Amino acid sequence: MRVHIDQEKCCGAGSCVLSAPEVFDQREEDGIVFLLDAEPPADLHEAVHEAVAICPAAAISVQQVEGAERAERV
Incomplete structure (x- = not known):
């Protein structure tokens, strides 16, 4: 899995940080x-998918990485 964010869409709600604090953080100056x-x-991965689903600005997306999928199945 590869996570992408669009900082221009982000509204600073912080729901992603609450869902997956190991993956997301917020800038102090503007959130x-x-x-x-x-x-x-x-x-x-489950926490990241939750963050994607609850992001009010739809600023987060994920891409499945083929090599990582194979490694996860082994």
Whole structure:
């Protein structure tokens, strides 16, 4: 999984940070999201998908990485 964020869409709600604090954080000056881990381990994927689903600005997306999918299945 590879996580992408669009900082221009971000409204600073912080719901992503609450869902997956190991993956997302916010800038102190304006609350805009930034990534701590663009390719989180499999045990965080569910939390990242939750963050995508609840983001009010739809600023987060994920892309499945083919090599990572194979590694997760092994």
